[in-house]
Amino acid sequence: MSHFHNIPKDGDTRSLGEGETKLNGFNVKLEIWSWDGIQGSSLIFKTSEIKHLHDEEIIEMVKSSAYCKDNSQTTITKADSDLTFVNFNFEIIDD
Numbered sequence: 871m872s873h874f875h876n877i878p879k880d881g882d883t884r885s886l887g888e889g890e891t892k893l894n895g896f897n898v899k900l901e902i903w904s905w906d907g908i909q910g911s912s913l914i915f916k917t918s919e920i921k922h923l924h925d926e927e928i929i930e931m932v933k934s935s936a937y938c939k940d941n942s943q944t945t946i947t948k949a950d951s952d953l954t955f956v957n958f959n960f961e962i963i964d965d
Contacts, residue, residue: 872890873890873897873899873916874890874897874899874914874916874953876951877899877914877951877953878949878951880905882905882906883903883904883905884903884904884905885901885902885903886902886903886904886909887901887902888900888901888902893913893931893932893935893937894931896915896916896919896920897915897916897919898913898914898915899913899914900912900913900914900937901914904963907962907963907964908960908961908962908963909959909960909961909963910957910958910959910960910961911937911938911957911958911959912955912956912957912958913932913935913937913955913956913958914953914954914955914956915928915953915954915956916952916953916954917948917949917952917953917954918952920954925946928946928954928956929944929946929956932944932956932958933958937958937959938958938959939958939959942958942959942960943958943960944956944957944958945957945958
């Protein structure tokens with residue numbers, strides 16, 4: 871059963887793979903994507919499940935996971951739809 875429905879998609883973003891898993895007991899969706907010459911990954915959380923955590927704690931959880939490369943820069947965005955996106959593993963690619 872999917873915990874993630876109606877995740878907004880940017881029309882210019884190409885999905886390279888996705889799947890649901892758990893991270894530190896939280897349900898997450900992992901997406902690998904490319905957009906405008908950049909490839910990256912996102913871990914998507916249900917905001918309602920992590921509302922007790924500060925952004926820095928969420929980022930540290932992602933950075934210490936097996937999904938995130940060492941020294942990867944990260945961004946965090948909270949959407950109005952009860953979703954928190956942590957983006958990481960940014961690489962410049964040739965489309």
